Amino acid sequence: MERSLRVGRLATFAYFVLNGFLMGMWIVHIPGIEHRVGIGHAVLGWLLLLLGAGAFAGMQIVGPLTDRFGTRTVVPLSAALCSAAVVLPGWATSGWTLGAALLVLGLGNGCLDVSMNAHAVQVERGYQRPVMSAFHAAFSIGGVLAALVGARMLSWGWSAAATLGAVALLGVAVAAVAAPALLPLQGAHTAGAPEDPDAPVAAVGKARRGTPRRIWGLATLALMIMLCEGVANDWSTLHLRHALGAPAATAALAYGAFSTAMTIGRLLADRVAARFGSVAVLRYGASAAALGLTAASLSSSIPMALTGWTLFGAGLSGCVPQLFSAAGHADPAAAGANVSRVAGLGYLGMLAGPTVIGPLTEVMPLHLTFFLPVAFCIVAAATAGILRRKAVEGSGVLRGPLLERPGMERPGMERPGMERPGMERPGMERPGMGRPGMGRTSERDVDAG
Numbered sequence: 001m002e003r004s005l006r007v008g009r010l011a012t013f014a015y016f017v018l019n020g021f022l023m024g025m026w027i028v029h030i031p032g033i034e035h036r037v038g039i040g041h042a043v044l045g046w047l048l049l050l051l052g053a054g055a056f057a058g059m060q061i062v063g064p065l066t067d068r069f070g071t072r073t074v075v076p077l078s079a080a081l082c083s084a085a086v087v088l089p090g091w092a093t094s095g096w097t098l099g100a101a102l103l104v105l106g107l108g109n110g111c112l113d114v115s116m117n118a119h120a121v122q123v124e125r126g127y128q129r130p131v132m133s134a135f136h137a138a139f140s141i142g143g144v145l146a147a148l149v150g151a152r153m154l155s156w157g158w159s160a161a162a163t164l165g166a167v168a169l170l171g172v173a174v175a176a177v178a179a180p181a182l183l184p185l186q187g188a189h190t191a192g193a194p195e196d197p198d199a200p201v202a203a204v205g206k207a208r209r210g211t212p213r214r215i216w217g218l219a220t221l222a223l224m225i226m227l228c229e230g231v232a233n234d235w236s237t238l239h240l241r242h243a244l245g246a247p248a249a250t251a252a253l254a255y256g257a258f259s260t261a262m263t264i265g266r267l268l269a270d271r272v273a274a275r276f277g278s279v280a281v282l283r284y285g286a287s288a289a290a291l292g293l294t295a296a297s298l299s300s301s302i303p304m305a306l307t308g309w310t311l312f313g314a315g316l317s318g319c320v321p322q323l324f325s326a327a328g329h330a331d332p333a334a335a336g337a338n339v340s341r342v343a344g345l346g347y348l349g350m351l352a353g354p355t356v357i358g359p360l361t362e363v364m365p366l367h368l369t370f371f372l373p374v375a376f377c378i379v380a381a382a383t384a385g386i387l388r389r390k391a392v393e394g395s396g397v398l399r400g401p402l403l404e405r406p407g408m409e410r411p412g413m414e415r416p417g418m419e420r421p422g423m424e425r426p427g428m429e430r431p432g433m434g435r436p437g438m439g440r441t442s443e444r445d446v447d448a449g
Contacts, residue, residue: 004183005126011181012123015079015116016135018174020142021149022086023109025167028150029090029160036160039095047099052351054106055113056344062111063118063340067333070185071119074336076175078115082108083171090161114343118336121328122183130273132321137266140259215330215338217386218323221282222346224376225319228289228312230353231373232258235366236309239296243367246302257306258313265317278322283384289315290377297370319380320346326387 034044058078066074085108088101120135153163236258241251265285273281289312296308327342328335360369 002126004181005123007181008119008183009123009127009131011178012116012120012135013138014174014178015075015112015119016138017142017145018079018171019082019109019112019116020139021146022082022142022167022171024143024146025150025164026086026089026105027143028146028154029164032154032160033089033092033098037092037094037098039098043095047095047102049351050099051102051106051109052347054103054108055110055347056106058107058110059114059340059344059347062114063337066115066118066336066340071115071122071336072179072182072184074115075112075119075182076179078108078111079175079178080172082112083168083175084108085168086171087161087164087168090159090164110344110347113347114336114340117324117339117343118328119182121325121335121339124325125329125332126183130270130278130325132325133266133269133273133318136321137263140263140266144263211338211341212330214386215327215341217383218327219342219345221380221383221386222320222323222342223349223352224380225286225316225323225349226346227349227353227356228293228316228373228376229262229320230350231357231370232309232312232316233350234353235357235370239366239370240302240305243365244300244302244305250302253306254309257310261310261313262317265314266321269318269321272318273322278326278387279384281318282322282387283381285315285317285319286377286381286384287315289319290374290381291315293370293374293377297367297374315377322387 030044034041039047062074062078082105085101085105088104089098092098092101117132117135120132124131150163233255236254237251239251240246240254241248269281269285292308292311292313292315294308296305296312299305299308323342323346324339327338330338356372357366357369360372
């Protein structure tokens with residue numbers, strides 16, 4: 001394996017940790033900034049929508065830019081923008097200035113999110129095996145680091161402006177140091193041609209005319225799955241506190257159990273995907289999530305509810321990385337644009353979690369509203385086959401990460417020297433069959449990786 005690929009993978013980890021750390025540091029300082037600016041929870045809730053709007057806009061803007069200029073250029077610039085923007089909320093003096101700061105911070109976060117995921121797809125293509133989930137686990141680890149560092153800074157009496165200013169300088173430095181290790185722009189991006197010269201040009205041209213329906217299908221599933229994640233983020237603690245009457249300290253364990261299971265699950269999901277395929281990760285992961293949330297919703301026992309939230313997090317952990325990976329590998333020359341579609345709708349789903357569940361609590365108990373995300377998990381499990389995509393055999397190239405390991409052949413595929421009787425060797429064609437590259441192309445379904 002080339003050293004540049006290994007170093008590129010480490011650099012990708014660095015950007016994912018940085019992204020989680022930057023957003024985590026903002027979250028840690030929300031109460032202090034809210035108090036200093038002099039706004040209430042309701043106003044803060046509306047201002048947070050600007051953070052989401054900026055992120056969604058950044059995702060849609062940076063996707064095509066990533067395809068045009070390459071991740072090696074766009075990722076460091078996006079990381080520098082996000083790092084510089086994190087200090088802006090610390091300088092805000094009113095609701096208006098805080099809103100503007102959050103809009104810019106969201107823009108930087110969206111740009112970094114899509115561009116680093118596009119680079120992760122590029123790394124995964126080089127490794128020829130699933131590695132995406134581990135990158136998403138690194139984002140969670142960055143959030144944990146932010147919680148620890150932020151708590152220590154607050155205990156020392158540092159102001160939000162001082163802490164976030166130091167974080168901004170650190171982020172810009174990390175973005176600059178890690179930039180040379182990123183993988184260079186691939187020919188498929190610059191020429192607008194297929195990744196392999198023998199692959200059919202017509203298929204790529206079709207993808208260029210607009211976003212394929214399959215990408216919108218992946219984006220819809222991302223919206224559903226990330227809405228489920230948003231529900232856990234915003235309502236898991238309230239569920240134990242108000243529905244089961246748990247003490248505040250115990251109720252906080254619900255989100256802790258969910259997030260811990262998510263992180264551990266993502267660290268393990270790549271191995272599971274390599275062994276069983278991405279379709280299995282999504283299908284059985286979403287099924288486990290549905291089972292876990294159902295158990296948490298119907299349980300009158302606090303330990304059982306905590307177990308349910310844990311299973312919910314473990315089940316969801318590998319789902320979103322599979323969707324991002326499938327979108328990026330669908331067309332290497334449009335990886336950024338495709339990932340931006342999936343990430344953008346997914347991000348809207350996460351923001352929609354509290355918006356959807358809140359009004360439902362006016363007409364039914366909180367625990368019954370959770371059957372909406374349960375239904376979304378069931379839909380994701382039932383439609384997991386969308387991760388399979390067509391691969392062209394006539395060119396001899398299989399796009400995306402290969403699921404077969406050395407020594408593992410699919411039915412109908414033999415090692416060299418082990419041909420079945422009647423199988424032609426090079427130069428021996430049956431009537432009506434041309435040489436490789438001159439015959440008909442056939443298609444088969446394979447995992448996106």
